[in-house]
Amino acid sequence: MSQHLTAIYDTRVSEGLLRADPAQREVLHRFESLRETLEARPKSGLLARFFQEKPQSGQHSRGFYVWGGVGRGKSMIMDLFFAHTAINGKRRVHFHAFMQEIQSALHEARKTGTDDALKPVAEAISKDLRLLCFDEMQITDITDAMIVGRLFEALFKAGVSIVTTSNRPPKDLYKDGLNRQLFVPFITLLEQELEVIEMQSPTDYRQDRLSGETTYFTPITAATRQSLDKIWHDLTHGQEEPLDLEIKGRHVVIPHYWAGMARADFWELCGKPLGAGDYLALTGAVKLLMLENVPRLGIDNFNEAKRFVTLIDALYEAGIRVILSADDVPEHLYAEGTGSFEFERTASRLREMQSADWGQ
Ligand SMILES: Nc1ncnc2c1ncn2[C@@H]1O[C@H](COP(=O)(O)OP(=O)(O)OP(=O)(O)O)[C@@H](O)[C@H]1O
Ligand SMILES: [Mg+2]
Known part of the structure; x- marks a missing residue:
């Protein structure tokens, strides 16, 4: 039995x-x-x-x-x-x-x-x-x-x-x-x-698990990588599968996904020619995104910076929780180059999204 x-x-x-x-x-x-x-x-x-x-x-x-x-x-x-x-x-x-x-x-x-x-x-x-x-x-x-x-x-x-x-x-x-x-x-x-x-539980355990946790890690070191691994493991209990999003016949695969949570590298999401439609599909499918290794961006990677802005806007609009590791604090991620003025809004949104009561 x-x-x-x-x-x-x-x-x-x-x-x-x-x-x-x-x-x-x-x-x-x-x-x-x-x-x-x-x-x-x-x-x-x-x-x-x-x-x-x-x-x-x-x-x-x-x-x-x-x-x-x-x-x-x-x-x-x-x-x-x-x-x-x-x-x-x-x-x-x-x-x-x-x-x-x-x-x-x-x-x-x-x-x-x-x-x-x-x-x-x-x-x-x-x-x-x-x-x-x-x-x-x-x-x-x-x-x-x-x-x-x-x-x-x-x-x-x-x-x-x-x-x-x-x-x-x-x-x-x-x-x-x-x-x-x-x-x-x-x-x-x-x-x-x-x-x-x-399910009438009064507790949002995801929020609970993250409250008091840092959700923006900088600079990127072996220790911060370990912290992210630990948070991910804690949230998913070590389970994961790829998430295949189909957008108008194209496939965008998020390699690490479990129960509404996705984990991706900056280059997977912003280093490829993805657009607003793809990010919207992502925000429709997840409630939490762990985005790793956001580099300091500049004129040389204008396209990546632009995509990052679009991604953060989509996440912000949808009230998605974000855990992020980056080379620098939000305000210094894209300090000069075309669109750096617009990036100020992204930086401010990134700050707001770190607050304890942020999310859906
Ligand atoms: N009783 C509990 N004690 C501790 N942690 C919990 C408890 N219940 C759930 N969790 C954890 O809280 C997180 C959120 O739980 P889960 O993903 O099952 O929520 P959900 O109701 O499916 O949310 P959503 O509607 O966003 O999909 C998970 O990491 C889960 O392991
Ligand atoms: Mg769920």
């Missing part, structure tokens, strides 16, 4: 890795029944098919929709559930990345001249899949909004359990979006099939 999820949580608390939070524990408590159902269900063969296609309604939900403010521990709790659900056919994926995958698969399927590309794509995705955990469900794109309904219907029909985290309740998804009336049935479907839970 495996250990109850709340017992695993309690152990982490007693080891000092987590702070006890009744709201988080309650969510795990509710996840436990889904875990037990999944683990008890036969894994393959005809019997499994029978069970999967005829879930006994009312006995258990097809999953959970956990929503709440930033840093409340939704992703962390979902990861704990995911890691400790011992079944084959489970998958955890960033919602945005998943939708990109679906859109490319649809694109491929349409090339074969099929009338209804979504059906084969949904079938292929559902094959051998029993649990799908989505981090950060948000719908901003009309092409996504128009297909999620049928996609999720197919997933539920195939017996896939879904767990998702979001900053909004289902009724506020795709709020004010174009053709929203066509999207509303998806909200109804989510509310019917998933248990909607508000």
Whole structure:
């Protein structure tokens, strides 16, 4: 008999890795029944098919929709559930990345001249899949909004359990979006099939973990590199994956990403021909960016400086938390050259973004 999820949580608390939070524990408590159902269900063969296609309604939900403010521990709790659900056919994926995958698969399927590309794509995705955990469900794109309904219907029909985290309740998804009336049935479907839970924790743990921490490191030394490694490890618990952002058919890959947090080198983001659209896509997908090795900029790297200004503006507008290492203090990063006057605003924004109460 495996250990109850709340017992695993309690152990982490007693080891000092987590702070006890009744709201988080309650969510795990509710996840436990889904875990037990999944683990008890036969894994393959005809019997499994029978069970999967005829879930006994009312006995258990097809999953959970956990929503709440930033840093409340939704992703962390979902990861704990995911890691400790011992079944084959489970998958955890960033919602945005998943939708990109679906859109490319649809694109491929349409090339074969099929009338209804979504059906084969949904079938292929559902094959051998029993649990799908989505981090950060948000719908901003009309092409996504128009297909999620049928996609999720197919997933539920195939017996896939879904767990998702979001900053909004289902009724506020795709709020004010174009053709929203066509999207509303998806909200109804989510509310019917998933248990909607508000994570009511009072604490923004991300803020908490960073409060009192330096978030602007200068100059860059072996010690500051170590500090950044430590902060990153502390925030992600050593987990990471690449984040592939697709912007109008182009791919921008952020090599280090976990649960809404990205880590990149200055040259990865400002040394390549990226533009405002790319930075907006980034700020749409993350809540925290660790940007390393910002050099002192000058006339020789005017383009890099310009991109840095655009990046900081995008981060600032979106209220993203930034941890940064740089060769100098903000005011001296771009002291002369064309646009140095405009850089004063960037410097001032960088200062403001270091304040303890900065962020969404
Ligand atoms: N009870 C806790 N004690 C200590 N740290 C915690 C606790 N809960 C979460 N954290 C940490 O706080 C940070 C934020 O948690 P997490 O990413 O799970 O929040 P979230 O609710 O998913 O936020 P968002 O809505 O921004 O995605 C993570 O580094 C996580 O490990
Ligand atoms: Mg999260």
